[in-house]
Amino acid sequence: MVNYSPATLDATFAALADPTRRQILQRLSEQPQRVTDLAGPFAMSLPAVSKHLRILEDAGLLTRRRLGREHHLQLEPAPLRDAQSWIEHYRRFWEGSLDALAEYLEKPTPLTKPKKKKRKKT
Amino acid sequence: MVNYSPATLDATFAALADPTRRQILQRLSEQPQRVTDLAGPFAMSLPAVSKHLRILEDAGLLTRRRLGREHHLQLEPAPLRDAQSWIEHYRRFWEGSLDALAEYLEKPTPLTKPKKKKRKKT
DNA sequence: ATAATAGTTAACCATATGGTTAACTATTCG
DNA sequence: CGAATAGTTAACCATATGGTTAACTATTAT
Secondary structure, three states: OOOOOHHHHHHHHHHHOOHHHHHHHHHHHHOOEEHHHHHOOOOOOHHHHHHHHHHHHHOOOEEEEEEOOEEEEEEOOHHHHHHHHHHHHHHHHHHHHHHHHHHHHHOOOOOOOOOOOOOOOO | OOOOOHHHHHHHHHHHOOHHHHHHHHHHHHOOEEHHHHHOOOOOOHHHHHHHHHHHHHOOOEEEEEEOOEEEEEEOOHHHHHHHHHHHHHHHHHHHHHHHHHHHHHOOOOOOOOOOOOOOOO
């Protein structure tokens, strides 16, 4: 059974919600890189990139290995798998819910108090 | 070819980054519901839920159909497919990148200026 | 030892986010 | 009609986010 820790998903999805961070992950998927390498293409200061890296690191999406004064960033796919899995899991209901909708639209719509349908997990 | 509009992904991932909103989607995946139905289980005011719904609606994750004074919320799986697809696409590089890392760690590490590897899409 | 390089931390700023209560609009019920 | 119901909008508040510049630490090079 899949657990989907809310806090973890929060951090993962929040980390993915920024285009700069998605680009960083994208670039890191080609090859591990140092902070300065990653910062290069971006039109923003090094501390800004440093902050993004911290967020990605806190979300568990990358790990840092210090080699002398250089920090080498490496991808960590685990949280991504959970996020993808969350989407995948509910998307199945989703696509199914279109049928549910059709059914729902054909019934005599007892919509005034549909409070009794709370049988599953909240 | 998949395009992955950054703005759309921003909105989708940001919408998913909140546990309340994920629960709303989850509940809607079982059955379309009205605003008050959705708000019921949450320990927060109706306007707060209303705001969450607006965010989900703006992100294209649900659509609203007004039936009299009731607003019926319905799921819209399309943005989810894009988000999942984004993750899926890069996760492949990810898992591959572990091999890249191995290779990278075995080479005499010309790490001082690895700027030449920018052949692909930024 | 000094200087350059790699990167973080601190302080600050503007805007966004997530919540509140109060007031409002629109629809339905009696 | 007037009252209740469904929901939004407005104004406000506290905290988070994404960026800046300046100052700092740590390592490497001369």
